[in-house]
Amino acid sequence: MNEATGSFKPGDRVKVKFEDRPGHIRTPWYIRGKIGRIERVYGDFLNPEMLAFGRDGLPKKTLYLVAFNHSDVFGKSAGTSDKVLVDIYDHWLEPTA
Amino acid sequence: MSEDHGHEHPKHELSYYAKRIYAIRDLLLEKGVITEKDIQCQIEYQEARSPANGAKLIARAWIDPVFKQRFIADPKAACAEMGIDATAINEFVVLENTEKIRHMVVCTLCSCYPRPILGRPPDWYKSFNYRQRAVADPRGVMCEFGLELPDDVEVRVHDSTADIRYIVLPLRPRGTEGWSEKDLAKLVTRDSMIGVMNALPAIPEEFQ
Numbered sequence: 001m002n003e004a005t006g007s008f009k010p011g012d013r014v015k016v017k018f019e020d021r022p023g024h025i026r027t028p029w030y031i032r033g034k035i036g037r038i039e040r041v042y043g044d045f046l047n048p049e050m051l052a053f054g055r056d057g058l059p060k061k062t063l064y065l066v067a068f069n070h071s072d073v074f075g076k077s078a079g080t081s082d083k084v085l086v087d088i089y090d091h092w093l094e095p096t097a
Numbered sequence: 098m099s100e101d102h103g104h105e106h107p108k109h110e111l112s113y114y115a116k117r118i119y120a121i122r123d124l125l126l127e128k129g130v131i132t133e134k135d136i137q138c139q140i141e142y143q144e145a146r147s148p149a150n151g152a153k154l155i156a157r158a159w160i161d162p163v164f165k166q167r168f169i170a171d172p173k174a175a176c177a178e179m180g181i182d183a184t185a186i187n188e189f190v191v192l193e194n195t196e197k198i199r200h201m202v203v204c205t206l207c208s209c210y211p212r213p214i215l216g217r218p219p220d221w222y223k224s225f226n227y228r229q230r231a232v233a234d235p236r237g238v239m240c241e242f243g244l245e246l247p248d249d250v251e252v253r254v255h256d257s258t259a260d261i262r263y264i265v266l267p268l269r270p271r272g273t274e275g276w277s278e279k280d281l282a283k284l285v286t287r288d289s290m291i292g293v294m295n296a297l298p299a300i301p302e303e304f305q
Contacts, residue, residue, distance in 0.1 A: 026258050028205045030232065042188065045260045063259055070252070074233050081251040084232055087259035 002043025006062025006090035012038045014066060015096040016088065024052035027092045031066075031084070034073055035096055039085060040065040047089070062090040147216040150181045151264060152285035154214070155296075156278045159269040168266070169193060176214070183213045187260040192292070194268050198251045201239065201292035202263045203231035211262035215287060222291065232256060242294040265292035272299035 008014060018033035019025055026048055041064055046057025070082035111119070125131045157179065158165035168175040169191045176183035183189055189211060192200035204210065205228045210218040221227050230238050235254045236246060246252065255263050267289040273281060276299075284297040 026206055028232075028256060028258060030205075042261060045187070048259065063261070065261075067253075070235075070254075077236075080248070082235070083251065083253045084256065085253055086256045087261050089259065 002045065002060075004041045004043045004062045005060075006041070006044070006064070008038045008041070008062075008064060008090070008093065008095070010038050010040060013096050014038060014064075014093040016066075017092055017094055019092070024049050025092060027088055028086065030073060031068060031086055031088075034068055036066040036068040036072075036086075038064050039067040042087070045089075047091075049089075049091075064088055064090070064093070066093070143212075143217060146213055148285075148287035148290065149282070150176075150216075151211075151214045151287070151290045152282040153179055153278075154181065154264075155266060155285045155290065156282035158266060159273075159281055160278055165266075172264075181214065183211075185213050186211060186262050189214075189262050189264070191266050192253070192255065192263055193266045194292070196268070197249070198253060199239075199246060199292065200253045200255060200263075200265045201231060201235050202255050202257060202265060203228055204257045205229070205232055206256075206258050209257045209262060211264050214262075214264055215290060219287065239293055242288060244294045264290050267292075267296040270296050270299045 013035060014037070015035050016027050016031050016033060019027075041062065043063065044060035045063050047059070047061045048057070051057040064087070066086055066088045068084045068086070070077040070084055071080070073084055122136070126133065154168060154175065158168050164175065164178075167178075172189040172191050173183045173186070176189075192202070194200055203222075208218055208223040210222065212218075227238065232254055235252050239246060239252075257263055267285065269281070270284055273284070284299070286294070286297060288294045289296045
């Protein structure tokens with residue numbers, strides 16, 4: 001896929017920023033503030049937050065596949081290893097221990 | 098807007114959104130932004146794409162392990178090889194089911210769907226109900242589609258919130274050894290490529 005310039009690599013633990021500001025932040029509410037793990041680096045894409053306002057989307061942002069334990073997000077799950085996987089851009093994530 | 102604009106409107110009572118769509122269409126036509134022919138071409142293009150495209154890809158992947166590897170490594174190239182135009186998709190990822198891992202796809206923010214491969218999404222895929230419950234209770238949703246999974250199977254729900262479109266590669270049904278690609282494709286349903294259920298069984302359930 002595309003070249004990736006972002007700072008995270010597969011296996012890194014990341015926290016989804018809990019941002020509540022106007023704009024086009026495509027992180028679903030149910031994972032804001034949650035901790036997940038980088039599963040895959042998809043590469044750089046035009047920044048949707050800028051595209052939504054008719055801008056050029058540059059500079060590009062790195063897109064990741066981030067895996068969350070289903071039970072961390074929704075509480076008790078039947079399958080203990082069940083996951084929710086979400087596609088998230090670099091600038092909506094922060095590193096966490 | 099003029100009264101006489103050369104095309105029929107449905108006679109029955111329209112919903113709020115349908116009225117809005119027709120009003121926008123009439124304005125675009127009247128202002129010359131698009132033509133009747135553009136609309137017709139677009140409808141034909143949308144209708145020409147169907148889950149049959151996906152079924153062809155899955156059936157080929159079941160019988161040809163080398164093709165399966167290519168389909169997973171470079172899905173767009175694999176589509177081109179099969180005469181399926183996937184160039185409109187930004188990026189495209191194949192999620193392979195195994196005995197221990199089952200994938201399911203949803204778009205909680207809107208209705209992102211691999212349209213060139215599967216055509217238009219079913220109405221339930223766009224419903225608030227599915228979009229909410231697919232992430233919160235994927236096993237419950239699968240159960241309603243008739244798929245009950247043991248607890249030791251890992252369910253992986255993909256929320257396609259960005260530029261990637263996902264298609265599930267379902268497990269090949271038992272008892273289909275030696276089947277032709279064409280017959281196998283008949284077992285690959287749209288819903289099995291969304292991941293809410295298995296491909297159809299080789300032997301209809303009433304005879305099992």
